[in-house]
Amino acid sequence: MQIRVNTDNHIEGSNRMENYFDNVIQEKLKRFEERITNLEVYLADENSSDKKGTDDKRCTIEAHITGIKPLAVTNHADTVEKSVLGAVTKMKALLEHTFDKIKTH
Template sequence: MIIQVNTDSSIENDDALITHVESVVEKALGRFGEKITRVEVHLHDENAHKPGDHDKRCVLEVRLAGLQPQAVTEHADTTHKALAGACDKMKSLLDSLLGRLNKH
């Protein structure tokens, strides 16, 4: 599973952030690893440097072998919370999607 991290200009894309994102995604989606070819994580601060509630956004796009890409979005106060929420949503989506495919 390839994990690609993209950020906007207001979020510093450093090694610590990349390491954190990779560990959270691996932990949340690792059991789907054989089906997932690539995960793209897009982190945005919608208000840039102004304070605000739920202004951090994480879009998580998962490319599945032989299937259409799936994406979820989560807004939160911090990028870490947005990432965790998006991973939870994606885990539920993949459970549902792959569960239905396995029944057929």
């Protein structure tokens, strides 16, 4: 499973940050790694770094899976880390639901 982290111009992307999020995402989605070809992670600060706001950090994760259309989730939080953790949790639930649905049909 290949993971690509993309940031907007208001969030500084670093190798350390990417490695941390890669590890977190791989750990949470480990049981699906054979079915997911790649994950696109998009991080954004909706209010920019000049303005402060609640839940203004957004993480969208798009999973590309062999044989079905891509799945996507979005989570908002007050920090980038929380937005990623929330999005990964949502993606895990969506993948479980999707693969359970495929099994029953």
